[in-house]
Amino acid sequence: MRAGRAAALVALLAAGALLAPALGVEPPALLRELSRRLRDVRRLAAGAGAGRRGARGAAGALGCGDLRRAAAGPELGAGLTKAVRRAELPGGRALALKAVHGAAGGDVSRCVRRHRAPAACRRLAAYKLLKELVLLRRLRHPGVVQLYGQCYDNSAHPDIRVTAMLELGSPLEMIQLLQTTWEERFKVCLSLVKLLFYLAHSPLGSIVLLDFQPRQFVMVDGNLKVTDLDDASTEELSCKDDNDCMLDFPTKSFILKCSAAGKCEGINEKKNLFNAYRYFFTYLLPYTAPPGLQPFLSDILNATGDLRYGINETLRAFEKVLHLYKTGIYLQKRPPLLQEYISLQGFRTRETQDYKCWPSYSHLGCLLSVHNAEEAAGICNSQPQCQSFIVTQQRTWTGRPLAAFRSHLPDLIPDANAAIYIKRSASSREKL
Template identity: 35%
Template sequence: MSIAKSTLRQVGDDGSNLGYGRMTHLFFPSFSKMARVSRLSVYMTAYLCLCLLANMALVLMFITGYQLRSGTPAAHIPRPSQLAEDWDPHSGRLLNCADLPSITNLSIIGSGWTKAVYRGEYGKTWLAVKTVHTSGHDMTECHETVSICYKQCAAKIIKESLLLRELSHNNVIKVFGECVPGVDYSPGPPVAGVVAMITELGHPVNVIEVLQMNFEERLQLASDIGRILYHLAQSPLGTLLMKDFRREQFVISGGSLKLSDVDDVVIGDHPCTTDQDCAIKDGVKENILINLTCVMEVCKGFNSHLNAIHASQHFMRLLIPYGGPAALESACLHIVNLQSRGLLDSEAVHHEIQSLVRNYSSGAYLSAAEKDTIQNFIVYHGYTIDEADFSCLRTVRTGCVQSVSSPEEGAWLCSQFPECMAFVLINQWTWTGRQIAIFKGGVREMRKKKQHTLYIRRGQG
């Protein structure tokens, strides 16, 4: 009873000592029942405390990186910096919002009406980050609230990311990840709501750089254009039209031309009611270039032809009409002329360029007389010459260095340079499969070298 008195004397409803007499008057008749309830409450309280402690222990072990397993440490949880260092573009792991803070050395490399593009480094990989250009035309000319304007611009980036992934191809820039936060953008410091797309890094197509390339390098870009045109005509989404087909929509990455901007892509051929709706006109003089047929209310082949015309205007006429073997010049001009007049659709352009590449690679353009020039040379397998370099036109490196389709072409080229006395075929090949030849102005100091072959003009040794 003394214990019960002590317990019941604890705290009243208002926090004061109620007194034993009053409490016994109120509760004494059911005191035994209350004792049983008190014991149950103690058990429940103890159980809840144990559960709480267990949950706290689990959270603590999660944070500190340990497992409930005999007290042994869990596998090390990588820090964001470690994830960046270990990341490989070919690993398949897509980057997300959590990875953005680990992209360092950011610098802006381009901007347009909607997007700003930054160059940055994630671990050991340089990549591009596209985000909303907050001072661009689409933001500054928008008359809605900042948040709504940002959403409209961000929607274009999200759409572009989706399109690029749907159009996955060797000549389409690769998407490494994206950030689409679940919160609204707020102006000022970007604490929340920053939408970004992370892609493969490329550099802009510079006309001066293109004109300084040798024919084989430009032929590779022309081949890339052909593949892009073919892919747009036969894409998983259907036939696509590049409304804004300009060099600014492309980048060069790893020596290949890649489509990087698909903001203005239109899915499906041009709608029509009659064949007159399907005329493709010259954008400058408004002359009709080609009339297409209206089939089931669409202009059949409209996108394929118009893309090919635009590609001729902005690319092909800069790439193949000059600098190649003289025997291929007429074939190159023929392709460009047909394409610019709308007489080749995208598929035809692709096939024509691939045929040109095969012709260039095989040396099929060489005449029998040109091939017979090899008879004027003596061959030394496993030999080379280190000195006696001289400069010549169309070089791909210091000295007179060119690719050849065969030793016969090397002999014929050497015969075209009065100072050329010999040439060496080395163990290097270009993207077309042609072998690198180094042309020499003298034949002294021959030395052995495996996988090299020396050709010396007769009468020089």
């Protein structure tokens, strides 16, 4: 039965059978807004093959019965329209519950003050969440938070109560992200670019995130995902000439081309891209980047900041940087440094606290991503404390090994798959 719930909901949305407002004497302006949002939900539900099984894992989709059995946890966040709460299903499966914020939310309270129609105002906010449900079902991408299911309750006539059951993520903390390694920050930016590429070519057409802010994203198992889609739009600006295609930002303005079809060419993807530049790329890309990659990163920043690149060109530029980084081509040529080290094959060091470096993958010492032992030797030479290092078996998301750097000659443990590199000068002092 659960497999049919998702398809049934989409069909009902498209037909409007459950969404027809129970209208009383609501003010005309509120009625117009209700009708507009209802048309928006119907249009999206009818698009991109509304009759298909659109939800990931629809055969195991959650419903109202699961919601009633879930143990509610703390509130994770709240915006103008919706609040998100942690919950746990029997068996320990954690998820996020998203519902209309109600009287405490800015959207509903502002609407009530203006129109004096609480039920219609709550319905207006519910349409916004219903729109998000439709989009989450239609947009299947690793950069979109996963929808596990929903509960739709129309029994409290004339209210409608909608709860979305979502993949649980943690809020994106930019300050915390700035303290991570460059490789992890590049991963976040690359994930965002892949998401924007998908949105530009989605089954519903080019989609713009109208409320593009870091708070619209979460981290799930180290991966960036958009979690708030109620302000997304598939509509592209109509125009008569280029002057109608103005993109205004706080620091810059752009005029795009008006196509022969009377639409501003690429306006949705360009708006997403510039927001990605000003909220993410500017802060996350250049800081502590490998010197050999900095010219390529500067090109990306300049081209996206001036909107000379579209999303296709931006993705190609990011993939080029990733290729250079993974293959080690970015490394600057210099005299071999590894000859300054004694290699002890078949040994590793005991994990103990040592000197710290920044940014490190470990709080106990200096653990950095390297291409190979030669690059690790260069890093060790640049750090006065470093006397030895070991290239570990740990790998980052790019497949690069992590190297642990030490300030002293540690106790050695036999390990057939490991090797430790000791500065010849340090070895000589030890003998003395």
